[in-house]
Amino acid sequence: MLAPSTGRQVLQRALQRALASTPSSTVTLPGFLVPAFQTAAQSASRRPFSATTHRPSKLGRTPLSVPPGVDLAIGDLFVRKDMTSYLRTYKRKITVTGPLGTLDLEIPDYVTIDHDAAARRVELGVKDRDQRNQREMWGTTWSYLNNYIMGVSEGHTAVLRLVGIGYRATVEPRPALEEYPGQQFVCLKLGFSHPVEMGLPKGMRASAPQPTRVLLEGIDKEQIMQFAAHIRRWRVPEPYKGKGIFVNDETIKLKQKKIK
Incomplete structure (x- = not known):
């Protein structure tokens, strides 16, 4: 069953219908109805909460600087077989090499990486920011890559x-x-x-x-x-x-x- 409407809601709807059918030059409201009409107008102009846009990752959108002596090699896509699912998961391997050693990082295919070797900086992104799992892995991948770069250079x-x-x-x-x-x-x-x-x-x-x-x-x-x-x-x-x-x-x- 639908919940019964309150008296204020019924009054607001009646006011809206009456104002819509009456020319604006002849509209006159009693003093005791003005507060109700103002409340209805404010609620109609209020933007719903679900219309807010998704904010990008604060960490993921920050460029990473690559110190001298550290090299990044970005590999091609490959299929990673998951033993718990029949789905095919595509990954990309990033090899980080520095004076202290070499580390390999596997990232999902929807995480994009832009490596500028001349400026020695790396920028990460995702294909669809509206997908929650992609936004979650955006900052996580940034943190892993930052730890790997610091590990092979400083430890x-x-x-x-x-x-x-x-x-x-x-x-x-x-x-x-x-x-x-x-x-x-x-x-x-x-x-x-x-x-x-x-x-x-x-x-x-x-x-x-x-x-x-x-x-x-x-x-x-x-x-x-x-x-x-x-x-x-x-x-x-x-x-x-x-x-x-x-x-x-x-x-x-x-x-x-x-x-x-």
Whole structure:
């Protein structure tokens, strides 16, 4: 059932019909009907909310500067097979090469890239800004490409802080457990009955400038932060004593002790 109209709505519609059928020179309204007519006119001239246009991505429309010594190679479209769907997904590979290494980034086909080698700048765009998924990947692709350019030119770091009595960290080799030659292992003493040993992924370096500090270095920011999250999982910071493993500038708000 349709909801019944209110008295004001019925009055506004009647006024609009009466004004439409009466010449403008003979229109006279009683004083008590003027506010209702003004409300109807304002609501008719108001623009609906759905008529607003989509704003472009603030990050995606910002040009990226390519530092000296870094080269970008944009490949052709290829089909990426998705094991969870029968649809064919088209991708394009961007190879970022710098003094510290090489990284490959796969972007969707609807993300356009304009590389000006002479000016050393890159601009990203999408084919249809009205599509929500394309607008979402616009800024995401910009962020990934920016991290890759910074990684191969300057590198990324992550600092782990061990807070707790007896918490210690060292970086030592473990030849019997190596997955590749020269692999480093982060050895942690976190109050367990055994030390925790975690091997670094290939392409990463680690050092322990202090017994309670671990410095991770590499060109892939996602890989570094993922490995830092694996280490943090052993001792997640707790809010009562403030003990745990903190990543970079992470802080925690302490709580009052529970009193029964």
